[in-house]
Amino acid sequence: MLVDTDGENVLASRGALPTRHPNSLQSVVQDQVHSPTRVRYPMVRKGFLASPSRPQGVRGQDEFVRVSWDQALMLIHEQHKRIRDSFGPASIFAGSYGWRSNGVLHKAATLLQRYMSLAGGYTGHLGDYSTGAAQAIMPHVVGGSEVYQQQTSWPLILEHSDVVVLWSANPLNTLKIAWNASDEQGISYFDALRKSGKRVICIDPMRSETVEFFGDSMEWLAPHMGTDVALMLGIAHTLVENGWQNEDFLARCTVGYEIFAAYLTGESDGVAKTAEWAAAICGIDAAKIRELATLFHQNTTMLMAGWGMQRQQFGEQKHWMLVTLAAMLGQIGTPGGGFGLSYHFANGGNPTRRAAVLTSMQGSVKEGIDAVDKIPVARIVEALENPGAPYQHNGMDRHFPDIRFVWWAGGANFTHHQDTNRLIRAWQKPELVVISECFWTAAAKHADIVLPATTSFERNDLTMTGDYSNQHLVPMKRVVAPQYEARDDWEVFAELSERWEAGGRERFTEGKSDLQWLETFYAIAGERGASQQVTLPPFDEFWQANQLIEMPESEQNARFVRFADFRRDPQSNPLKTPSGKIEIFSERINSFGYADCPPHPKWLEPDEWHGNAEPQQLQVLSAHPAHRLHSQLNFTRLREEYAVAGREPITLHPEDAKARGITAGDVVRVWNKRGQVLAGAVVTDGIKPGVICIHEGAWPDLEPAADGICKNGAVNVLTKDLPSSRLGNGCAGNTALAWVEKYTGPSLTLTAFDPPASS
Ligand SMILES: Nc1nc2c(c(=O)[nH]1)N[C@H]1C(S)=C(S)[C@@H](COP(=O)(O)OP(=O)(O)OC[C@H]3O[C@@H](n4cnc5c(=O)[nH]c(N)nc54)[C@H](O)[C@@H]3O)O[C@H]1N2
Ligand SMILES: Nc1nc2c(c(=O)[nH]1)N[C@H]1C(S)=C(S)[C@@H](COP(=O)(O)OP(=O)(O)OC[C@H]3O[C@@H](n4cnc5c(=O)[nH]c(N)nc54)[C@H](O)[C@@H]3O)O[C@H]1N2
Ligand SMILES: [Mo]
Numbered sequence: 159m160l161v162d163t164d165g166e167n168v169l170a171s172r173g174a175l176p177t178r179h180p181n182s183l184q185s186v187v188q189d190q191v192h193s194p195t196r197v198r199y200p201m202v203r204k205g206f207l208a209s210p211s212r213p214q215g216v217r218g219q220d221e222f223v224r225v226s227w228d229q230a231l232m233l234i235h236e237q238h239k240r241i242r243d244s245f246g247p248a249s250i251f252a253g254s255y256g257w258r259s260n261g262v263l264h265k266a267a268t269l270l271q272r273y274m275s276l277a278g279g280y281t282g283h284l285g286d287y288s289t290g291a292a293q294a295i296m297p298h299v300v301g302g303s304e305v306y307q308q309q310t311s312w313p314l315i316l317e318h319s320d321v322v323v324l325w326s327a328n329p330l331n332t333l334k335i336a337w338n339a340s341d342e343q344g345i346s347y348f349d350a351l352r353k354s355g356k357r358v359i360c361i362d363p364m365r366s367e368t369v370e371f372f373g374d375s376m377e378w379l380a381p382h383m384g385t386d387v388a389l390m391l392g393i394a395h396t397l398v399e400n401g402w403q404n405e406d407f408l409a410r411c412t413v414g415y416e417i418f419a420a421y422l423t424g425e426s427d428g429v430a431k432t433a434e435w436a437a438a439i440c441g442i443d444a445a446k447i448r449e450l451a452t453l454f455h456q457n458t459t460m461l462m463a464g465w466g467m468q469r470q471q472f473g474e475q476k477h478w479m480l481v482t483l484a485a486m487l488g489q490i491g492t493p494g495g496g497f498g499l500s501y502h503f504a505n506g507g508n509p510t511r512r513a514a515v516l517t518s519m520q521g522s523v524k525e526g527i528d529a530v531d532k533i534p535v536a537r538i539v540e541a542l543e544n545p546g547a548p549y550q551h552n553g554m555d556r557h558f559p560d561i562r563f564v565w566w567a568g569g570a571n572f573t574h575h576q577d578t579n580r581l582i583r584a585w586q587k588p589e590l591v592v593i594s595e596c597f598w599t600a601a602a603k604h605a606d607i608v609l610p611a612t613t614s615f616e617r618n619d620l621t622m623t624g625d626y627s628n629q630h631l632v633p634m635k636r637v638v639a640p641q642y643e644a645r646d647d648w649e650v651f652a653e654l655s656e657r658w659e660a661g662g663r664e665r666f667t668e669g670k671s672d673l674q675w676l677e678t679f680y681a682i683a684g685e686r687g688a689s690q691q692v693t694l695p696p697f698d699e700f701w702q703a704n705q706l707i708e709m710p711e712s713e714q715n716a717r718f719v720r721f722a723d724f725r726r727d728p729q730s731n732p733l734k735t736p737s738g739k740i741e742i743f744s745e746r747i748n749s750f751g752y753a754d755c756p757p758h759p760k761w762l763e764p765d766e767w768h769g770n771a772e773p774q775q776l777q778v779l780s781a782h783p784a785h786r787l788h789s790q791l792n793f794t795r796l797r798e799e800y801a802v803a804g805r806e807p808i809t810l811h812p813e814d815a816k817a818r819g820i821t822a823g824d825v826v827r828v829w830n831k832r833g834q835v836l837a838g839a840v841v842t843d844g845i846k847p848g849v850i851c852i853h854e855g856a857w858p859d860l861e862p863a864a865d866g867i868c869k870n871g872a873v874n875v876l877t878k879d880l881p882s883s884r885l886g887n888g889c890a891g892n893t894a895l896a897w898v899e900k901y902t903g904p905s906l907t908l909t910a911f912d913p914p915a916s917s
Contacts, residue, residue, distance in 0.1 A: 159184045159339075161615060161637045168192065168615065168638060174706060175623070175630075179345045181334050182785050182796055189794035190613055191638060195597045195911045197610040198642035200230035204917075206606040210237055210590075217586055218604040219862070222916040227643065230607055231650070235657045237590045241563045242278060248531045248559040250274060251588075253283030255535045256569020257787055260339055261619030261634055262518035263675050266568025266594060266611065266647045269519065273651035274565075275526030276665055277658050281559045282529030283538075284551070287574055289465050290536055290888020291473030292499065294552055295755075298744045299481055300721075301734030305465065308626045309498040309506040310720045312347040318494025320457035321357045325480065326386065327464025327502040328366040331784045336504035339632060341624030344505035352376075357453065361386070362466075363777075364809065364851050365844030367784055380846040382768040383777045383892065385440035386467050388761045389447065390479045392436025395422055396451035397486050399432075404488025411728050412485050414743025418758040431761070439761070439769070441846070454487055461497040466781055471764040471893045472754060473882035479759035482742050490740070491725025498720065504625035509716040511709035513628035514687025514694050516620055516679050523655075523665050531559045534887035539575065539879055542584035550884040553750045565592040567611075567647055572600035573789035573872060576891050577879035578858050579833045594647055598913045599789065600858040600872075610644040617646050620676050623706075631683060631694070632706040648672060676701075747885065754883035766878060766895040768848055775830075776814060776850045778894040780873040783853035792857050792870075793911040802838025804908055806856035806871025809840045810898065811847040820900050827867070827903070828852070830896040833875035835868040836906065850898060852876075854891060859910035864903065870910040 162169040171187035173180060201222040205215020210233055225233075241249060252274040254267040274280035285293060289305040296304045315322070333344035348368070351358060358376045360369050369378045381389050397403045398419065408415045417426075424430035433444040433451075453459070461484055468476045480497055481490075489495025500506030522528050533541050534551055537558075545560035575581050585591070585604055593605040602608045619634040640646070655662035670678065677697045684694045692709060694700065700707070723731040732738025736746055748757035756762075763769060768777055782788070785796040800807055803825045810820070820826055822841040827834055828850070837852055845851060852873040859870040868875045876896045882888035 159187065161187050163637050166638060173342060174632075175342045177342045177346070181340065181342065183334050183787060183791065186791060186794040186796055187615055190791070191615050191641060193597065193793055195793045195913065196641060196644070197595050197598055197602060197608055198644075199224045199610060200227050200643065201225070201608045201916060202230065202233065203606045211240065213589070213606060217591065217606070218582060222608070222914050224916060227645070230609060231654060231657065234592055234607060235654060238277070238563065241589060245560060245562050247279030247527065248281050249562040250280045251538075251561045251564045252280035253529070253533065253535065254566045254569050255283055255286065255571070256566070256574065257790065258568030259614040260621050261614055262516050262621060262679050263619050263672060264614065264617055264646060264648055265519055268521040269647045269651045270565055270567045270594070271521035271528075272519070272523055272526070272666060273655055275522040275528050276655050276662060279527035279530040281561065282532045283535035284532045285535050285886065285888065287469070287536055287889045287891070289468065290534070291468040291882035291886040292465060292477045294886030294888065295474040295478050296499075298735065298747055299478055299741050304477075304499040305503075306500065306625070308510055308718060308720070309501055310460070310493060310496070311509045311716050311718045312507040313509070313716050314493040314719060315460055315507065316347070316350055316354060318458055318492070319356060319460045321359070321453055321459040322351060323459065323461050324358070324360040324362070324368060324502070325461055325463040326362060326467035327462055328362065328368045328781065329502040330367040330371050332464065332502050332782055333505060335787050336623070337625050338504075339621050339623045341505055341508060341627050341629040343508045343624070343627065343629070347507065357457070361389070363779060363846040363849045364781065366781070379442055379446065381440040381442050382846065383779055383849055384467070384470050384764050384767045387475045387479045387759060388431075388436045388439035389442060390483050391422060391431040391761060392433040392440070392444070392447040393451045393454065394483050394486055395431045395436070396433050396448050397455060398422060400451070400455075402451070402455045403486040407488030407490070408485060411490070411725065412740040412742050413737045414741055414758060417743040418482065421758060421760065458489060458492065458494045459487060460494060462501040463497065463499050464502045466892060468882070469889055469892045471878075471880060471882060471890045472762045473888055473890065474755050474885050475759050475762065481740065482759050485740050485742065491719065491721035493719045496721065506626050508624055508627040508629070509718065510626055510712065511628050511715070512690040512692055512712045513709035514631060514683040514692045515628050516622055516631060516683045518679065519675070533558060534881070536575070536889035537881065537887050538571070539577070539581050539584045542587050550750075550752070551887050552885055553746070562588055563590045564588045565594075566601055567594035570599050570601060570789040572604065572858050573855055573874065575879070576874050576877040576889055577832050578860075578868075578872060578875045579866065580879055594650065596644070597793065598911070603914050609650060610642060612640045612644045612646050616640045616644065618672055618676060620679060628709055630706040630708050633701060633704050635701070635704050646672070750885070752884050755885040764893050765880070766893055771848075771895050774897055775895040776810070776848055776898060778873065778876055778896050779849055779851040780854040780877060780891050781851055783855050786855045788855040789857055792855060802840060805836050805838040805869070806852055807840045808837035808871065808898070809842060809845050809851040811845050811849070812841055812843060813847045814850070814898070815839065815841040818899055820898070825901040826898050827901040828876060828896050828898050830876055830894065832878070833866065833868070835871045835873070835875050836901055837871040850896070857910040859908060861906055864906060867906070869906045869908050
């Protein structure tokens with residue numbers, strides 16, 4: 159990203175890499191740095207300040223009081239010490255999850271953990287909200303996560319694939335970001351695919367930005383939400399009907415197919431999973447299902463899956479069934495065939511460069527104590543509600559810790575967690591909640607102590623582009639001075655470390671300044687680069703020049719085919735599964751005995767879906783937003799481009815709108831037993847009837863004077879907080895039903911982006 163400044167103010171910003179597809183997320187740095195929503199000073203909740211060991215008042219309903227940094231850090235230090243001495247390290251939750259800001263040094267949650275490791279340990283987290291289900295099931299099936307691994311390279315896809323299926327993937331949106339910086343190459347590859355004349359199909363309940371982008375060169379198929387396993391089973395059954403399953407591949411490279419086949423044909427449960435059976439569940443014609451089977455069988459087919467469909471109850475089944483279907487087609491490990499679970503994320507498939515790759519700050523000091531316990535990240539509310547209670551996770555018997563102190567740094571858990579009202583109730587239980595934030599998010603407004611953090615434009619850092627490609631090494635030089643009293647998280651935790659023990663700052667920083675750390679990371683990158691014949695200029699020269707360094711291409715990596723070695727010789731190149739092969743039936747999962755995660759892929763009816771909706775209920779889709787990274791940037795001018803009637807948009811089908819007397823631009827009320835939100839109607843046939851979409855990430859803005867209705871349209875007020883299954887314990891943000899009606903209540907003023915009342 160390039161930022162223009164007059165030295166004090168940010169004037170403008172744009173992407174640093176040449177692209178024909180400008181990235182909106184890079185255009186609003188000015189709004190970020192100078193936002194009226196910034197947290198300006200350390201702030202403490204009034205009822206907490208009055209008696210910190212026995213706080214009064216209600217989180218989220220209290221005023222805040224401005225205090226000095228010294229006072230805020232003293233309060234935190236004293237209460238941290240009291241709680242740790244009384245309840246031990248597991249009572250302190252520092253598993254703070256979130257996308258923070260990019261950079262290898264200023265990693266908010268990592269720095270929090272570094273401090274907590276110095277102080278004697280903490281409760282951390284397992285997994286993530288992104289792929290909680292897929293990343294848990296895939297190691298059982300293919301021996302690795304797949305979701306965060308390099309994909310068969312794009313040049314080979316463009317050369318060899320005949321059919322490409324985007325299954326629950328919207329790369330045009332999701333490639334705008336990467337965990338590192340985006341290398342901005344992904345959309346160019348999809349553009350090349352669009353122009354290639356290949357058959358491209360998108361399976362998604364919504365006509366996404368990607369479908370619009372492909373236009374006539376793509377076929378859009380809209381199943382009912384959450385029914386993809388049935389659809390895949392229908393395709394698989396058609397393969398078997400025709401004797402098209404690849405017996406050779408199944409015998410050489412998989413185990414357990416016969417048990418699955420008995421389920422598929424109905425031999426084991428009396429129900430044949432025919433195309434007709436599938437059609438009745440997923441809402442796609444049986445003829446189309448048979449056509450897909452024929453198409454996939456006759457052509458080199460790449461199934462590119464996104465992750466929206468696994469962020470659901472029984473999410474584990476989705477990618478397991480997808481791999482099973484790909485195994486039956488027998489093309490896994492060929493250039494251009496098989497499946498890929500990260501083409502839509504961080505530009506998987508953009509070939510890995512020969513590169514000097516940066517290291518980054520570690521979440522632990524020397525001789526520190528790391529996490530003493532970890533909870534599956536999306537089970538945080540369940541943990542707060544049930545201290546000490548037993549639960550299952552991926553075959554393990556575990557117990558929830560008794561959490562007394564929560565510190566969130568670099569995440570927006572009030573937007574990212576499901577069932578906001580249940581979260582708010584559980585959030586009253588801890589004795590201390592600290593939030594480090596740049597902005598007055600809903601989480602900050604529900605904290606006891608809020609510490610103002612710098613944005614990445616107010617500090618020095620480094621990053622790579624492309625999580626897989628390592629395409630560039632990028633300097634992130636400070637653009638403007640820290641705003642108001644904001645401090646780097648780095649500085650805050652260094653200071654608290656010194657309060658914790660004499661010499662703590664030295665232990666935390668290892669005696670290095672921020673720039674010295676960057677020089678260290680750069681030096682290690684240089685060593686790594688040397689082994690690949692990549693030479694970096696001296697650090698001072700690089701930093702002075704303030705230019706990114708592009709890494710050289712690797713011809714060998716451009717020919718990378720995922721699973722090629724395994725396919726060629728499975729005996730010599732076994733997968734890291736118990737059998738060394740692709741597991742279509744898993745003995746290990748069988749041994750867990752989970753009803754919600756059976757030992758082979760299976761269609762299971764979710765608690766809330768089209769098939770059990772009450773009259774007038776619609777299924778809620780909460781896809782990722784085009785002009786935000788989750789909740790980040792909701793307050794910027796980009797909002798003007800998408801907000802409808804001043805609210806987060808809700809997309810609904812003309813039939814559903816008409817049945818409710820709703821027209822485009824209306825404010826609507828969306829509700830279920832968990833809560834209610836206001837949203838602005840977008841009426842379009844670009845969504846499956848019976849499905850509504852409110853993108854995730856609008857900031858909760860609950861109005862106590864109007865039965866807690868969310869005035870901004872935060873979708874997680876409506877979603878269900880239940881685990882994908884006890885295998886992955888992933889979030890199920892895409893499992894919910896709700897009612898919609900035209901809103902006729904009093905007009906309510908948006909307050910989501912206003913700082914709270916303070917004195
Ligand atoms: N219903 C539903 N819910 C979902 C999803 C869904 O699809 N549907 N998706 C889920 C997924 S995949 C994810 S990854 C999560 C995302 O959830 P999060 O990653 O928590 O969301 P962000 O909005 O990126 O939150 C990052 C926060 O960090 C703050 N921040 C940025 N830089 C810094 C810094 O340097 N220091 C500090 N202290 N703070 C900083 C930002 O201001 C912001 O509030 O949401 C999940 N929730
Ligand atoms: N611009 C932008 N880019 C992002 C993010 C962001 O917030 N904004 N978030 C980043 C993060 S942290 C992550 S994890 C990834 C998320 O990447 P994904 O999880 O792949 O993104 P989603 O938008 O949740 O889902 C992708 C598509 O799946 C569809 N879908 C949902 N449910 C179903 C279903 O039951 N069946 C089928 N067939 N399709 C379904 C949705 O309509 C959507 O178009 O994106 C990353 N990229
Ligand atoms: Mo994510």
